Amino acid sequence: MDSTNRIEEERSPLGWFLAGARGIFSLPAIILMLSFVGFCSLTVQAGIPLAQVVFMTGIVWALPAKVILVSSILSSASLATAFLAVTLSSVRLMPMVAALVPELRTPKTPTWLLLVLSHFIAITAWVFAMERVPAVPRQHRATFFAGFGITLVAANMALVGIVYRLVADFPPIVAGCLFFLTPVYFLASIWNSARHPVVYAALAIGLVAGPLCYWIAPEFDILLAGLGGGTLAWAGERLWRSRREKSA
């Protein structure tokens, strides 16, 4: 590692951009691309035109937000309802970005650049960046992340564009498995990337609260499950934490 350090310090900005771009061949990026094939099949089944799916992939980027957006369109929700559902589901992006920004920036990094780069942050890019960025010299980190983020978004836009026509002709088993990849991938990656005990509690309660709220109030199920289940998980975890602190 030490012998390569000098070479890495001398790498040009383009070299660092390309080093980030190579992250497209990492396991998280490959799983994400398979999930995007699955998402593409969801949009085909929902009847959303190709151009809108590619547009959505580039401009929204976060996969959970897009799944909620598509579900909102499917249930012909109003713009306000869809906005609220997507906004609430994307709150998680704020602490993720806030945790990554101090790793990416130098005292000279302009805020506008960080605002632009933040668009490329979603679960996969975040996990990848938090893991790999500390090994990159600080003045090249933003470039490295830009290389990874831009490549990943562009590759998935192209992938969705190519695969859209094919997913309709997939054998039923393949189509079914690709659809299933999305929920299974989210379950594994949320559990795996959780850094706070409250996330485990919220995940478990949300899984039960979702169907329960769908049964009680199908129109507001996701919002109800999120607000109610999340508050319950937070209160429970807080109580557990304060009891542990008292007994300690």
Added chain:
Amino acid sequence: MSWMDGWWAYAFIAIAGWLATDIWRWLGVLAGNRLRDDSEALNWVRAVATALVAAVIAKLILYPTGVLAQSPLWLRLGSVVLGAIVFFAARQKPAAGIASAIAALAAGLWWLGF
């Protein structure tokens, strides 16, 4: 389905999709270092956000669209449970859990004649 036509669909996606997600990314940048990662308000926000995504996951598994809508519930739940068991047995490796859940689903669908 008027939302599908012309500029309105793109405006819908831009407002309910792009604006609704990038607002949080921008706030995240501005919060940056100053955000207290241990504040109770952030903990609550984190819990609500996670529960919301979990509810979406549960709905996708229990009420899928397309091909899986015709598959039996026990197969979908069984595949997820098997995936979870392998995930924890394999020291929480996402790839192991995901692969075994998908393999179980594929085997079940094939056996049922899909």
